[in-house]
Amino acid sequence: MTHEASALAVAVFAAFVGLTLGISFYMGRKAKSSEGYFAAHGQIPWFVNGVAFAGDYLSAASFLGICGMIAFYGYDGFLYSIGYLAGWIVALFVIAEPMKRLGKFTFADALDSRFQSRGIRLAAGVSTLAVSVFYLIPQMVGAGVLVKPLLGMPHWAGVVIVGTVVILIVVTAGMVSTTWVQFLKGALLVVFSTVLVVMILQRGFKKDPDADAYFATLGPITGAWPEAALAHPHFGDARLVDHGGAWLEHGALHVEYLQDGQVVGAGVFNRRDGEQQDTFYLDVAQAVFVAADGTRTTLGGFTTDNEQTDDVTHSPLEPVGRVTSLPDSADATGPVGPIEFFSTLQNSEVVLWGSRQIAEPDGGVSTLYYQKPTPGSHVLRPGEHPRFQGIRSDKPLDKLNFLSLMLALFCGTASLPHILIRYYTVKDEAAARKSTIVGIATIGFFYILTLYMGLGAMTSGAMDVTDSNMAAPLLARSMSETLFAVISAIAFTTVLGTVSGLILASAGAVAHDLYGQFVHEELSEYQQVRLAKIASVVIGALAIALGILFKGMNVSYLVGWAFSVAASANLPALVMTLFWRRVTAAGITAAVIVGMVSSLGWILLSADSYEKIYGLPASEALAPFSQPGIVTIPLGFVVVIVVSLLTQKQASAE
Amino acid sequence: MNQSRNARIGLWLCALYIVLYGGFVLIGAFRPQWMERTPWMGVNLAIWYGFALIGVAIVLAMAYGWACREGAPGARRNQPTAPDDASQEAPQ
Numbered sequence: 001m002t003h004e005a006s007a008l009a010v011a012v013f014a015a016f017v018g019l020t021l022g023i024s025f026y027m028g029r030k031a032k033s034s035e036g037y038f039a040a041h042g043q044i045p046w047f048v049n050g051v052a053f054a055g056d057y058l059s060a061a062s063f064l065g066i067c068g069m070i071a072f073y074g075y076d077g078f079l080y081s082i083g084y085l086a087g088w089i090v091a092l093f094v095i096a097e098p099m100k101r102l103g104k105f106t107f108a109d110a111l112d113s114r115f116q117s118r119g120i121r122l123a124a125g126v127s128t129l130a131v132s133v134f135y136l137i138p139q140m141v142g143a144g145v146l147v148k149p150l151l152g153m154p155h156w157a158g159v160v161i162v163g164t165v166v167i168l169i170v171v172t173a174g175m176v177s178t179t180w181v182q183f184l185k186g187a188l189l190v191v192f193s194t195v196l197v198v199m200i201l202q203r204g205f206k207k208d209p210d211a212d213a214y215f216a217t218l219g220p221i222t223g224a225w226p227e228a229a230l231a232h233p234h235f236g237d238a239r240l241v242d243h244g245g246a247w248l249e250h251g252a253l254h255v256e257y258l259q260d261g262q263v264v265g266a267g268v269f270n271r272r273d274g275e276q277q278d279t280f281y282l283d284v285a286q287a288v289f290v291a292a293d294g295t296r297t298t299l300g301g302f303t304t305d306n307e308q309t310d311d312v313t314h315s316p317l318e319p320v321g322r323v324t325s326l327p328d329s330a331d332a333t334g335p336v337g338p339i340e341f342f343s344t345l346q347n348s349e350v351v352l353w354g355s356r357q358i359a360e361p362d363g364g365v366s367t368l369y370y371q372k373p374t375p376g377s378h379v380l381r382p383g384e385h386p387r388f389q390g391i392r393s394d395k396p397l398d399k400l401n402f403l404s405l406m407l408a409l410f411c412g413t414a415s416l417p418h419i420l421i422r423y424y425t426v427k428d429e430a431a432a433r434k435s436t437i438v439g440i441a442t443i444g445f446f447y448i449l450t451l452y453m454g455l456g457a458m459t460s461g462a463m464d465v466t467d468s469n470m471a472a473p474l475l476a477r478s479m480s481e482t483l484f485a486v487i488s489a490i491a492f493t494t495v496l497g498t499v500s501g502l503i504l505a506s507a508g509a510v511a512h513d514l515y516g517q518f519v520h521e522e523l524s525e526y527q528q529v530r531l532a533k534i535a536s537v538v539i540g541a542l543a544i545a546l547g548i549l550f551k552g553m554n555v556s557y558l559v560g561w562a563f564s565v566a567a568s569a570n571l572p573a574l575v576m577t578l579f580w581r582r583v584t585a586a587g588i589t590a591a592v593i594v595g596m597v598s599s600l601g602w603i604l605l606s607a608d609s610y611e612k613i614y615g616l617p618a619s620e621a622l623a624p625f626s627q628p629g630i631v632t633i634p635l636g637f638v639v640v641i642v643v644s645l646l647t648q649k650q651a652s653a654e
Numbered sequence: 655m656n657q658s659r660n661a662r663i664g665l666w667l668c669a670l671y672i673v674l675y676g677g678f679v680l681i682g683a684f685r686p687q688w689m690e691r692t693p694w695m696g697v698n699l700a701i702w703y704g705f706a707l708i709g710v711a712i713v714l715a716m717a718y719g720w721a722c723r724e725g726a727p728g729a730r731r732n733q734p735t736a737p738d739d740a741s742q743e744a745p746q
Contacts, residue, residue, distance in 0.1 A: 075700055075701075075704075078704055079682075079704075081704075081708075082678070082704050082707050082708065085707070085708050085711055086671070086675050086707060086711065088711065088715075089667075089668060089671045089675075089711055089714065089715075090668060092664070092715055092718065093664035093665065093667050093668035093671075093718065094664060094665065094668055097660060097661070097664075098661075339695050339696075339697055342696070342697045342698075342701055343692075343695060343696030343697050346692065346696055346697065346698065347696075377690060377698070380698055380700060380701060381686070381689050381690045381698060381700050382682050382686060382689055382700055383682075383686050391682055391683050391686045392686055399683045399684070402679075402682060402683050403679060403683050406675075406679045406682075407679075410675060430722075433660075433718075433719060433722060434719060436715070437715045437716060437718070437719045440711055440712055440715040441712050441715065441716075444708045444709070444711055444712045445712075447708055448705060448708055451701070451704075
């Protein structure tokens with residue numbers, strides 16, 4: 001699909017960036033000391049801090065990734081919403097107040113409060129960097145996703161723009177400007193998401209009357225594949241495009257239509273098994289062809305009209321996302337209530353889209369996008385996404401991915417360094433507590449909206465079949481161009497807010513925790529702030545590079561990994577420091593290192609990494625399932641306990 | 655002590671939430687067909703339970719805030735944090 005830039009979107013975005021940078025430069029004068037730079041002098045009002053929590057936390061992953069996943073697979077994306085919010089319970093009830101009491105600028109401060117241990121500072125500093133960089137990748141990818149429709153620029157341009165603006169925000173005023181940017185963004189995101197959901201409910205569900213023209217189904221056809229298919233009258237004047245048999249093996253047809261010996265059009269079809277044996281349907285599909293030399297062409301539905309383009313065998317991809325049947329055979333529901341929204345969808349049928357890759361004999365790769373007619377009751381239950389299909393399996397091992405991810409999400413929030421540093425921006429423990437409560441209410445409300453937005457997008461008829469991350473903005477476009485401009489600009493601002501927090505957390509770790517362990521000289525406040533600013537620029541540049549490298553991965557997926565690493569490395573050490581008297585510095589250090597290395601290693605050896613990063617067959621992966629949390633989080637606890645018990649004597653002798 | 659009292663309330667509420675969340679995760683993993691049932695108003699258990707987890711989180715958070723408020727029975731006024739001095743924090 002191609003997206004045209006919208007002048008209004010550019011204007012709205014430019015206004016946001018201008019306002020954001022204006023705030024930064026204005027605030028920059030107040031943030032000269034390290035106290036001001038890292039913790040905004042502890043002067044942020046609790047309510048503002050609470051909304052800023054939401055702005056910090058509701059990243060591009062929440063907004064783009066979750067909505068996209070729900071739009072393409074249904075309920076499964078909402079599992080992330082539930083897990084992300086549940087994590088805040090740990091943050092509020094267990095971590096918030098001690099964090100504020102024990103620390104000053106960074107997560108390592110709290111961890112190291114009982115000891116003055118070089119090991120803890122080093123380990124916590126490195127883990128802060130690792131988690132933050134991991135978390136940065138999906139944010140930057142999200143920026144690249146947004147820039148295409150917003151400014152009409154390529155992926156890398158979006159990544160560079162966000163990187164540059166964020167570096168400016170963080171370098172000018174550190175935590176002060178970061179907080180206000182996050183407050184602004186958190187508030188806007190929740191307000192406009194609410195507007196969008198109200199419009200979704202007002203619109204209700206509608207069958208697309210034109211869809212049958214594009215997405216016809218042939219059949220049922222009885223007989224052998226592919227002879228019976230080609231014998232269908234539809235292919236009377238058509239010839240099969242030769243792909244060396246690769247397409248036929250994958251149950252797909254690519255045909256060219258002929259008229260008087262001239263090629264006048266083309267189409268792709270996908271075989272779908274019928275209810276009876278030996279019968280099947282042929283659904284019109286869409287395809288992206290990437291030739292061996294990298295040339296990309298697409299074929300969306302049919303081409304039959306050769307007036308608009310000389311190339312009759314290719315056409316832009318058609319937008320997807322439709323309802324094929326509604327309760328009581330209605331054509332449209334009209335406005336629906338928030339509960340009726342689900343009960344209506346429950347009894348409808350929708351068409352989801354799957355994809356599979358076909359290796360061409362000439363070295364190119366084609367991706368076939370095919371229709372999956374799905375009952376509404378199935379999109380409203382967990383387990384449709386390939387990652388979660390294991391819950392319907394009889395094998396216990398298949399269920400572990402789901403259990404592991406839900407555990408990592410629960411434990412991950414309270415271990416994210418960029419969230420934890422926000423506890424230092426308020427004046428006392430009571431303010432830390434109150435701001436967390438405001439954060440939970442704001443974030444919880446937003447997550448409820450994600451389910452409406454995702455399902456609204458699923459049925460909007462505006463989805464880009466190749467890019468699940470675009471679901472929310474395209475949903476807005478299906479309502480109005482103005483809303484699209486505003487939502488896209490907010491999503492872009494969303495990236496700015498979260499990335500600022502991440503870079504600030506990383507820079508704090510470098511300047512405050514790591515640098516001093518290697519260079520034994522006291523830094524003045526001015527030097528520490530300058531060092532943090534240099535670190536911000538370096539990490540920002542790194543984030544830009546990674547954002548370009550990881551183009552095309554679903555962003556909520558990458559965030560799941562960041563949560564696993566955070567939960568495994570930081571949570572066991574943090575909880576045991578707070579609640580176990582016999583913990584030792586060696587125990588904490590070991591837990592952070594083991595948790596970080598084991599979870600990172602597991603992820604890099606998992607089937608998902610093999611398939612999506614290295615391009616190797618998933619079956620060769622060494623890790624038995626993709627999500628490490630269920631093994632590595634308990635491992636962190638075991639390590640902190642065992643190592644602490646082993647080092648008791650040293651501790652008491654000191 | 656204010657600190658330990660808050661911590662105790664917090665741990666109890668956290669345990670309560672873990673039970674609710676754990677129930678959701680375990681049903682999802684081991685009895686996924688229960689999630690498809692529509693117990694009320696034509697909406698299935700997956701959605702009711704998911705919304706309930708979010709709603710309960712907000713309610714528990716507010717209850718905690720209320721229980722820990724300054725002047726609550728057994729609570730003491732919070733000590734203001736000591737003024738910080740950045741130079742003391744420099745690495746050794």
